[in-house]
Structures are given as C-alpha cells and as structure tokens.
Amino acid sequence: MEIDDNEEGHVIVKENVSECHDEFQHVASNHPDHQVKVLAGDPVFVNPNSGDALKEVLRRVGKAVNVKHYHPDNPSACEWLNVTMDGSPYLVSGKVIVDVLMCTKCGAQVLRENVSEHCEKYHGGQKCSAIQEFSWVVLRICKLHEEMKMARYFIDLNWDIFLSKLASKLGFVSEAAQKFVQRGSHHHKTMSVLKVAHIGLWKEMLIPLIPYVRDRLSSSSPLSVNDYLYEWMPEVGWKDATYSHIFVTSWNYFMALHVFRMGVHVRRNYMYASFGRAGQKVFAPLFHRNSASKYALIDCHDR
Ligand SMILES: [Zn+2]
Numbered sequence: 001m002e003i004d005d006n007e008e009g010h011v012i013v014k015e016n017v018s019e020c021h022d023e024f025q026h027v028a029s030n031h032p033d034h035q036v037k038v039l040a041g042d043p044v045f046v047n048p049n050s051g052d053a054l055k056e057v058l059r060r061v062g063k064a065v066n067v068k069h070y071h072p073d074n075p076s077a078c079e080w081l082n083v084t085m086d087g088s089p090y091l092v093s094g095k096v097i098v099d100v101l102m103c104t105k106c107g108a109q110v111l112r113e114n115v116s117e118h119c120e121k122y123h124g125g126q127k128c129s130a131i132q133e134f135s136w137v138v139l140r141i142c143k144l145h146e147e148m149k150m151a152r153y154f155i156d157l158n159w160d161i162f163l164s165k166l167a168s169k170l171g172f173v174s175e176a177a178q179k180f181v182q183r184g185s186h187h188h189k190t191m192s193v194l195k196v197a198h199i200g201l202w203k204e205m206l207i208p209l210i211p212y213v214r215d216r217l218s219s220s221s222p223l224s225v226n227d228y229l230y231e232w233m234p235e236v237g238w239k240d241a242t243y244s245h246i247f248v249t250s251w252n253y254f255m256a257l258h259v260f261r262m263g264v265h266v267r268r269n270y271m272y273a274s275f276g277r278a279g280q281k282v283f284a285p286l287f288h289r290n291s292a293s294k295y296a297l298i299d300c301h302d303r
Helices: 051-064 088-099 111-121 143-169 177-184 185-204 212-216 225-235 241-265 270-287 294-301
Strands: 081-085 102-103 108-111 131-134 137-141
Touching: 051 081, 081 088, 088 102, 088 111, 088 137, 088 294, 102 111, 108 111, 111 131, 131 270, 137 143, 143 177, 143 185, 143 241, 143 270, 143 294, 177 185, 185 212, 185 241, 212 225, 241 270, 270 294
Parallel strands: 081 137
Antiparallel strands: 102 108, 102 131
C-alpha cells in the first residue's frame, strides 16, 4: 500500500450529543468557544512492538507534524513533540530514543554501541560524533492506560482481602464472573465496582456504630475532622491492623485513583491536570510493589 504524504483526506464529523451521566458536570469549562482544528494522520501499518517498528512510527509522525529534525529549513517547524503511548511501546521507544543515533558526518543511522566501529569503517578512523535521531520526542504515557493499570494493581492487592467478596455481593458470583472482575476486563464496570468499594469503606469508617463516632458519642465529646485525624487515629485507629488497612486503602490509594481519574477525564478545565499528577504520585508505591512491574519503570520515567 502506497501512502502519498501530500494527500489530504477530509472527514466531516457532525456533532452528536447523546444523553450521558457526567459526574464532573460541576467543573466549569475553559475550552474556547471557537472550533479547534484537529488533524488525524494516516495510520502506520506496523505492529508497534519492536524497536524497528517504533522507529518507523516515530519517523512518520515526526515528518507528518513538521518536526525541525526532518524539516530543518522550515521556520515554523517544532523542536519537540509530545508523543503519547501505551506501556509496552512506551518502554521500547525509551530505548529507541537513547540508542538510535545519526552520524553527524554522513547522516547514516548508527546504534549507540556501534559508533566507534562506524567511524573506523566509513570515516577512516577519524573522530566522528553522532546525535540522537529522536531527541525531539517527549514521551508521555497514555493516561487512560495508566488508569486501567492502577485499577488492576489495586484489585490485585485487595482481591483476597475484600474485593472478591464485594464482587460476589454485587452479583459477580460464578467463577467466570469473579475472574472477569479480578482481571479488570471491562474498565467501566471495574471503576463502578471500585467506586462502590470506596464509598462503602468511608461509610464503614465514619458512620455511627463505627469506632470513632461511637467512641466520641459515648464520651459526649464533639466530633471534628481534626480530632478524627490527629487525635483519634494516632490513639486508636493506627493501633488496629484492620482499621489501618481500611484507612490507608481509602485515604491513599482509592483517593489517588479517584483524583487521577478526575485529572484524566476533566479535560475541559486545565486546572485539573495537577489532579492527574497528584494521583499518580500518591498511587506510585503500589506500582513499585512488584519489582518486575512495567508501570514501576514507567513511573520512574514519566515524572
Ligand atoms: Zn558516518
């Protein structure tokens, strides 16, 4: 299949508004009133699972969006470009960016480990240097994939502790249905189950009959957030293993997931970008629980 770089296709998309529940409808939109031009490039027909395939993808993207490296004479060309991808291509691309170089003398592609061999062979042993071909790529992890992974890591940690039972109460009873939830097979359903768990745990920690409120009511002491967090938790809460686990699960990881999700989904208000970063930071220890975890590595790169 031949693709003509200069050919432009047009697609007319009619606005199609369907009724849906927007849980963040209270957030004001900062989007401009005028229409924004969005261009979809041609697909690159390779499977992005190897260094060679990703080189091809990055090159095609760089050329198509007018990156200076490929269009040095164009004054409006850009120096860098944000390129967003899923976990596996992200890690392979990281290696491609570091290892794929270009000889500054002849422009040939040289791998990092072969630079001296190249100089020896093609430039008579003269000292030559090489630059990264893909130094213009600013790698970004796809936030939706990250959210899906967060949910799965969270389920993995808490499955035997309480999530398997909760899923069963919510109707996922058979072996296949349990596996469906455990694997996070359907992200929207996964997030619904996790939301039920999140709200449920908070209620369990705070409503009457539950330790804090019961303690304070029985001694006729006033209830307050500060009292709960800074008096009751150190004195009582942290000393109970179950209560501490529920607290950390809700306060840190469920909150991180929820805040991250707001950052990812509320694109109409840029202020919420910081929510994404906050959620990512607080959730990160769960990614690092398993040292072989792909997302632990990505967390070290994507800061
Ligand atoms: Zn050369």
